Every structure is written in C-alpha cells, then in structure tokens.
Amino acid sequence: MDGNGRWAKERMLPRVVGHRRGTTALKKVINACIQKGVKVVSLYAFSSENWKRPESERTALFNMIKEFVAKDVPNKFIKPVVIKVMGDISPLPQDVIDALKETVEKTKNNGNMVVNIGINYGGRDEIVKAVNDVIASGKKEITVDDIEQNLYTAELPPLDLVVRTSGEIRLSNFMLWQCAYSEFIFLDKYWPDMNKKDLDEILKIYTGRDRRFGGIGK
Ligand code: IPE
Ligand code: MG
Numbered sequence: 001m002d003g004n005g006r007w008a009k010e011r012m013l014p015r016v017v018g019h020r021r022g023t024t025a026l027k028k029v030i031n032a033c034i035q036k037g038v039k040v041v042s043l044y045a046f047s048s049e050n051w052k053r054p055e056s057e058r059t060a061l062f063n064m065i066k067e068f069v070a071k072d073v074p075n076k077f078i079k080p081v082v083i084k085v086m087g088d089i090s091p092l093p094q095d096v097i098d099a100l101k102e103t104v105e106k107t108k109n110n111g112n113m114v115v116n117i118g119i120n121y122g123g124r125d126e127i128v129k130a131v132n133d134v135i136a137s138g139k140k141e142i143t144v145d146d147i148e149q150n151l152y153t154a155e156l157p158p159l160d161l162v163v164r165t166s167g168e169i170r171l172s173n174f175m176l177w178q179c180a181y182s183e184f185i186f187l188d189k190y191w192p193d194m195n196k197k198d199l200d201e202i203l204k205i206y207t208g209r210d211r212r213f214g215g216i217g218k
Contacts, residue, residue: 001026001043003166003190016060021192023064027076032196033113034079036203040114040156042086044174048122059093065119066096069103073115080110086152087121116156123176126151130177153178161206165191183209 001022008018026043033041046061053061073083083103090097100119130150134142148154159178162171167188171179185202187194210217 001191002168007190007192025192025194028195029199031078032199042116044118046119048120048125062093062096066099070099073103079112081112082110082114083107084114084116085119087119089119123173127177163202165189181213
C-alpha cells in the first residue's frame with residue numbers, strides 16, 4: 001500500500017490525511033477481495049524500516065492499525081475475516097499490541113478470507129528468524145521445508161501475486177521468500193485512489209498470466 005504521503009502532498013494535505021484515506025481504500029479493497037473469493041490478502045502496513053519516520057507519523061499509523069482491528073474488522077466487512085499478523089509487534093505501544101492480539105484470537109475461527117497484516121515486518125528478518133528457530137530445534141542441516149514451516153506464513157497458501165501501488169518498482173523487503181514464484185503487478189496509482197474496479201483489473205491481468213513454475217507450460 002504505497003503512495004499515501006504523495007497523495008496527500010499533491011493536495012497540500014498532511015501525510016496522515018493520506019494514511020487516513022488509505023484505510024478507506026483498504027476497506028473497499030478488502031470487501032472487493034471477499035466478493036471475488038480471494039483467500040488471503042497480505043498487507044504491508046508498517047515495515048521494519050518505517051521506524052525512520054517521525055514519531056508523530058508512526059503514532060498515527062499505529063493508531064490507525066488499532067482502529068482498523070478494533071472497529072473496522074468487526075463492523076466494516078461484508079463477511080467476517082480472519083486477522084493474522086506477521087512481524088515483531090513487541091516494540092509497538094502496549095494498547096496496539098493488546099488490540100492486535102485480541103483480534104487475532106477473536107477472529108481465528110472465522111471462515112472467509114484471511115487478512116494478514118505485516119507490522120514491523122521485514123522479509124530478511126523473517127527468514128533469519130525462521131533459520132534461528134530451526135537451529136534452536138536442534139537441526140544441523142536445514143531444508144526449504146524447515147524454513148517455510150517457520151515463516152509467519154507457515155499456515156498460509158503460496159503467494160500468487162504481489163501488487164505495489166504508486167509507481168515504485170521494487171519489493172522493499174516484502175515477503176522475499178514467499179515471492180519466489182509470484183506474479184508482480186506495479187500500478188502508477190497512489191494507494192488512497194484504489195477501489196473495487198482496480199481490483200477487478202488486477203485480477204483480470206493476473207488471470208491472463210501464464211504461470212509455469214519453471215516448467216514449459218501447457
Ligand atoms: C504508504 O504510503 C505507507 C504505509 C506505511 C502503509 P507512504 O507513506 O509510503 O506514501 P509515500 O511513499 O510517502 O507517498
Ligand atoms: Mg512510500
């Protein structure tokens with residue numbers, strides 16, 4: 001979800017207004033995903049590098065995450081969703097940690113779509129953590145499966161598609177392991193401008209891609 005700041009800047013508004021509009025777009029996109037039968041959506045809400053931002057912006061983002069899980073998740077979606085979190089949330093404000101843990105617990109048996117939120121998440125950190133967990137279990141030789149089973153996404157299906165908005169064409173440490181065979185779509189739109197129509201378009205592009213996973217195809 002990129003481009004909130006530039007969306008606001010173009011309108012001479014504070015960056016946090018862009019983030020606020022970003023959460024409105026997020027609700028629209030999640031509902032559209034539920035409608036379309038998407039099984040899992042992983043969101044990059046706060047990266048391990050986003051600590052470099054001013055404290056006021058970080059606080060605003062954390063409060064929006066808290067509001068999202070505490071108010072939007074129970075009220076704003078057309079069907080109940082499962083909330084998962086990937087990343088090390090321990091350095092977050094305690095009230096945000098509590099809200100996240102409570103929502104993860106409360107929603108774990110919901111059917112429908114999984115919304116997996118990356119918070120203080122970094123793809124390299126995730127892989128290192130997985131390797132250390134395997135080592136701690138006493139293994140001397142590590143397999144691909146060992147790592148996969150110790151990622152935050154261990155229980156989730158493979159990552160099919162990565163979408164980044166705002167014209168940036170890079171991964172910025174997002175799901176590095178999981179994207180080995182993913183498709184990529186880079187859009188010029190800023191995240192706050194995203195809506196249901198964009199999701200339809202994204203799914204159409206994705207459906208047209210020929211995924212061969214190293215083979216020669218059909
Ligand atoms: C998304 O927009 C931010 C998140 C932390 C989700 P940005 O804040 O990165 O917006 P730009 O890149 O400054 O436009
Ligand atoms: Mg950005």
